[in-house]
Amino acid sequence: MIRVHVPCDAGALAVGADKVAAVITREAQARGIELTIVRTGSRGLYWLEPMVEVATAEGRIAYGPVAADDVAGLFDAGFLDGGGHRLRLGRPERIPFLAMQTRLTFARCGVVDPRSLDDYRAHGGWRGLETAISLDPATVVEAVTASGLRGRGGAGFPTGIKWKTVADAKGLQKYIVCNADEGDSGTFADRMIMEGDPFVMIEGMVIAGLAVGATKGYIYTRSEYPHAVATMRAAIEITRRAGLLGEDVAGSGRSFDLEVRVGAGAYVCGEETALLESLEGKRGIVRAKPPLPAHKGLFDAPTVINNALSVAAIPFILAEGPKAYADFGMGRSRGTMPIQIAGNVRYGGLFETAFGVTLGTLVDDIGGGTATGRPVKAVQVGGPLGAYFPRQLFDTPFDYEAFAAKDGLIGHGGLVVFDDTVDMAKQARFAFEFCALESCGKCTPCRIGSTRGVEILDRVLLGGGTDADRALVADLCHTMKFGSLCALGGFTPYPVMSALTHFPEDFGLVPHLQAAE
Amino acid sequence: MPIHETWNPERAAELIAEHVHEPGPLLPILHAVQETFGHVPADAVPLIAEALNLSRAEVHGVVTFYHDFRSEPAGRRVLKLCRSEACQSMGAEALAKQAEARLATRLGSTTPDGRVTLEPIYCLGLCACAPAAMLDGELIGRLDAGRLDTLLAEAQS
Numbered sequence: 001m002i003r004v005h006v007p008c009d010a011g012a013l014a015v016g017a018d019k020v021a022a023v024i025t026r027e028a029q030a031r032g033i034e035l036t037i038v039r040t041g042s043r044g045l046y047w048l049e050p051m052v053e054v055a056t057a058e059g060r061i062a063y064g065p066v067a068a069d070d071v072a073g074l075f076d077a078g079f080l081d082g083g084g085h086r087l088r089l090g091r092p093e094r095i096p097f098l099a100m101q102t103r104l105t106f107a108r109c110g111v112v113d114p115r116s117l118d119d120y121r122a123h124g125g126w127r128g129l130e131t132a133i134s135l136d137p138a139t140v141v142e143a144v145t146a147s148g149l150r151g152r153g154g155a156g157f158p159t160g161i162k163w164k165t166v167a168d169a170k171g172l173q174k175y176i177v178c179n180a181d182e183g184d185s186g187t188f189a190d191r192m193i194m195e196g197d198p199f200v201m202i203e204g205m206v207i208a209g210l211a212v213g214a215t216k217g218y219i220y221t222r223s224e225y226p227h228a229v230a231t232m233r234a235a236i237e238i239t240r241r242a243g244l245l246g247e248d249v250a251g252s253g254r255s256f257d258l259e260v261r262v263g264a265g266a267y268v269c270g271e272e273t274a275l276l277e278s279l280e281g282k283r284g285i286v287r288a289k290p291p292l293p294a295h296k297g298l299f300d301a302p303t304v305i306n307n308a309l310s311v312a313a314i315p316f317i318l319a320e321g322p323k324a325y326a327d328f329g330m331g332r333s334r335g336t337m338p339i340q341i342a343g344n345v346r347y348g349g350l351f352e353t354a355f356g357v358t359l360g361t362l363v364d365d366i367g368g369g370t371a372t373g374r375p376v377k378a379v380q381v382g383g384p385l386g387a388y389f390p391r392q393l394f395d396t397p398f399d400y401e402a403f404a405a406k407d408g409l410i411g412h413g414g415l416v417v418f419d420d421t422v423d424m425a426k427q428a429r430f431a432f433e434f435c436a437l438e439s440c441g442k443c444t445p446c447r448i449g450s451t452r453g454v455e456i457l458d459r460v461l462l463g464g465g466t467d468a469d470r471a472l473v474a475d476l477c478h479t480m481k482f483g484s485l486c487a488l489g490g491f492t493p494y495p496v497m498s499a500l501t502h503f504p505e506d507f508g509l510v511p512h513l514q515a516a517e
Numbered sequence: 518m519p520i521h522e523t524w525n526p527e528r529a530a531e532l533i534a535e536h537v538h539e540p541g542p543l544l545p546i547l548h549a550v551q552e553t554f555g556h557v558p559a560d561a562v563p564l565i566a567e568a569l570n571l572s573r574a575e576v577h578g579v580v581t582f583y584h585d586f587r588s589e590p591a592g593r594r595v596l597k598l599c600r601s602e603a604c605q606s607m608g609a610e611a612l613a614k615q616a617e618a619r620l621a622t623r624l625g626s627t628t629p630d631g632r633v634t635l636e637p638i639y640c641l642g643l644c645a646c647a648p649a650a651m652l653d654g655e656l657i658g659r660l661d662a663g664r665l666d667t668l669l670a671e672a673q674s
């Protein structure tokens with residue numbers, strides 16, 4: 001039977017993948033051809049979506065971007081045998097954007113059927129869990145520490161240390177919470193992995209549970225991700241039926257179960273303590289730390305909270321050994337990062353690579369510059385709380401410390417590219433506006449400071465800024481940065497001050513000020 | 518187009534009962550109530566509060582904290598336009614203005630005829646195929662002025 005792969009990733013659906021799948025089925029029937037459509041995740045080459053792949057004798061052959069109107073022509077061109085067509089891309093793994101990547105976490109995404117346990121196993125799935133079951137829990141924690149894995153939500157805290165703290169904490173009940181509340185603009189890796197390879201998330205969670213002695217896990221994700229929620233829930237059910245979740249995980253005699261919980265449109269719930277409050281059924285109000293969630297987290301029990309991308313990196317580390325992971329990267333940033341290239345960019349998508357690649361390489365060489373063909377003016381790195389980087393900082397390597405040294409952050413690995421039509425004063429205003437909109441209201445610098453910031457920048461946008469405005473914004477940002485309880489108020493100064501520092505002319509000012517610190 | 522049930526306290530009690538024994542059941546209950554009735558009616562608040570042994574103020578606080586929960590029904594169709602940075606970089610602001618002009622309403626409100634609710638959304642995770650929108654449950658990427666016009670016509674019909 002001929003197998004045709006059509007993504008069911010939300011990004012592919014948004015550009016017509018369902019229609020393409022339906023037309024392929026109809027066209028095949030009309031021509032008396034028998035074929036199976038396999039719905040996969042996305043490879044993450046979004047400018048080529050919907051990207052259709054046909055399994056041929058020499059491997060998969062990709063075509064894209066395929067519109068419904070192209071389907072009849074593809075059949076005429078013999079695409080089921082890999083025939084020539086203007087949309088033919090050849091072997092997907094040879095497309096430079098994919099060939100240049102190091103896919104450890106996303107190895108299966110876009111390749112396998114996300115609802116097939118057999119597919120997952122056939123592509124190396126569950127080997128990490130098998131290793132973890134064979135080891136003493138403390139050894140599993142040590143392996144994660146040795147891998148150098150750091151929190152992929154952006155804070156960059158060593159995952160192994162977090163696990164050890166929970167493993168050592170006393171408590172009858174412990175929890176694993178996966179933070180898949182991916183609210184940052186420019187990021188979509190959590191969504192892709194949940195839609196394209198949900199079992200890797202489950203495997204990572206189970207390993208974490210066994211390692212620290214937790215029996216219950218929650219994946220907290222966004223209501224804006226209905227497809228990810230559905231795929232994740234289906235995969236959990238399949239895994240439970242296969243005996244890999246529940247009272248006796250894979251015959252180990254140990255118990256772990258898992259549930260997906262859906263947020264309700266509050267960005268601040270991506271902050272770990274607000275997330276815990278939300279899981280408990282409360283308003284997403286940030287908690288003061290300490291106590292750390294590792295000591296007193298969900299329902300006051302010791303809790304591991306890991307970002308979805310940290311969780312998804314775990315099975316590889318256990319299956320291949322910590323060294324195989326730690327061999328990639330630079331400095332204290334070990335392993336790979338699934339970087340998301342988005343916004344006004346020619347080749348947008350998911351680019352998993354070892355730490356150390358420069359921002360310029362990512363934007364110009366891999367991303368191909370802007371979609372509009374105009375010059376790149378700025379790149380916001382790390383979501384709405386990340387700094388805007390001008391071209392003169394494009395030599396910054398992708399690394400937690402290198403970005404911090406340039407008054408920025410890598411956050412969850414999202415890049416949003418802007419062309420030269422962007423008004424950076426407006427972007428700075430938006431950063432304050434977004435903070436005001438999403439502030440949980442607990443601390444004053446965030447709640448009030450964000451609104452005052454909008455007011456100042458409204459004045460600047462109307463009449464041009466003065467040096468007094470500049471000093472006021474810098475002072476306000478200083479207060480927010482050091483006085484806020486969490487990263488929402490604390491990091492809003494990054495986009496604001498980077499815009500002001502690198503693009504003062506957009507504020508009607510002459511350059512001279514350094515970033516607030 | 519989503520079809521919602523009219524308010525019915527017995528039905529609400531069933532929804533509450535389905536989740537009340539879970540740990541931290543309030544958000545799952547509110548989602549279930551909104552999915553069923555299209556919004557979280559004021560009458561639902563005391564029922565939920567009593568079932569969870571919370572004050573009405575606590576439940577009200579949660580309903581109003583989260584952007585998703587509506588205290589009033591939405592229009593027949595809900596069009597959400599992404600306003601986040603990735604979509605901004607591809608012209609989302611102009612599209613938002615276009616939608617506001619055509620519907621003669623502002624982002625965050627419903628047309629007077631009750632046909633369309635126009636809302637901002639902050640990221641659908643479609644940042645590499647920006648600008649993005651969602652009409653009821655359907656995702657739309659690579660939106661432009663022409664496609665938005667078609668979408669608005671569909672929403673208004």
